[in-house]
Amino acid sequence: xxxxxxxxxxxxxxxxxxxxxxxxxxxxxxxxxxxxxxxxxxxxxxxxxxxxxxxxxxxxxxxxxx
Amino acid sequence: xxxxxxxxxxxxxxxxxxxxxxxxxxxxxxxxxxxxxxxxxxxxxxxxxxxxxxxxxxxxxxxxxxxxxxxxxxxxxxxxxxxxxxxxxxxxxxxxxxxxxxxxxxxxxxxxxxxxxxxxxxxxxxxxxxxxxxxxxxxxxxxxxxxxxxxxxxxxxxxxxxxxxxxxxxxxxxxxxxxxxxxxxxxxxxxxxxxxxxxxxxxxxxxxxxxxxxxxxxxxxxxxxxxxxxxxxxxxxxxxxxxxxxxxxx
Numbered sequence: 552x553x554x555x556x557x558x559x560x561x562x563x564x565x566x567x568x569x570x571x572x573x574x575x576x577x578x579x580x581x582x583x584x585x586x587x588x589x590x591x592x593x594x595x596x597x598x599x600x601x602x603x604x605x606x607x608x609x610x611x612x613x614x615x616x617x
Numbered sequence: 618x619x620x621x622x623x624x625x626x627x628x629x630x631x632x633x634x635x636x637x638x639x640x641x642x643x644x645x646x647x648x649x650x651x652x653x654x655x656x657x658x659x660x661x662x663x664x665x666x667x668x669x670x671x672x673x674x675x676x677x678x679x680x681x682x683x684x685x686x687x688x689x690x691x692x693x694x695x696x697x698x699x700x701x702x703x704x705x706x707x708x709x710x711x712x713x714x715x716x717x718x719x720x721x722x723x724x725x726x727x728x729x730x731x732x733x734x735x736x737x738x739x740x741x742x743x744x745x746x747x748x749x750x751x752x753x754x755x756x757x758x759x760x761x762x763x764x765x766x767x768x769x770x771x772x773x774x775x776x777x778x779x780x781x782x783x784x785x786x787x788x789x790x791x792x793x794x795x796x797x798x799x800x801x802x803x804x805x806x807x808x809x810x811x812x813x814x815x816x817x818x819x820x821x822x823x824x825x826x827x828x829x830x831x832x833x834x835x836x837x838x839x840x841x842x843x844x845x846x847x848x849x850x851x852x853x854x855x856x857x858x859x860x861x862x863x864x865x866x867x
Contacts (some may be wrong), residue, residue, distance in 0.1 A: 560663050581633070581635065581783065581786055582659055582830075583634070583785065584828065585855045586856075587827055587828065587854070590854075596672070597672075598672060599663060599670075599671070599672045599673075600662050600673045601666075602666075608630055609630075
């Protein structure tokens, strides 16, 4: 994900690559899968949909903790 | 008696999802002798920074049958389950509508549609529910979940909104199916052409090239297919389903 931990609505390849490298990835329930690649930020329990895409809440929480 | 039941805002980032809790309530109803129950639908609501949703702002709804005098038992059962399993920090809401087949639900449906494109308040929900004698209850936190719960019932009564939870979960991806074969899945009532919204013939071959879902359309669980440039019909991908927008189903 970008510095702001945000991906656009359809950045599928980046979502897949980021999730593959992410130790915090946790697959969401099946009805919430959107990306074709199962391991994807778009299918992660810790992403939050916004009007422009998704935001990583795990990263946001960790930033707040520090 | 036919009744609709919807819940919203029951989860946090680490808990079980609202859809799972809806299915648990459904199973408890059945084990208590009620039913049959419909499939559970997922209703996407407005994504906006002023709405405190957990991750995707959707509510989960189903309808069922029960004896006339059992409405309070059903509400108690669902309420108790929500109170037991709803996640810390969530704002759960429960909505139960005792359905009257000759009733006018136009403003309830309008509320559901509005919840897909505007920010609504608990007061809006309470006012709308009161006019139809609909049960609406808060189960912790801010209780904001009553807004989505009422909207979900409105959208399910509308009959043209919502993905079917669990639909086509076990279908083989990258395989061709005939319409007849697809309609053997219990969650597929119709296979329609996306452009014409007309039923495809029983022998039409559909390539399930990606994960897809059936959606509620005219009170049926419908799989939409689109004709590719090579003339072959393909199932709609999840992102495409979510891009159809609310006006598509009108």
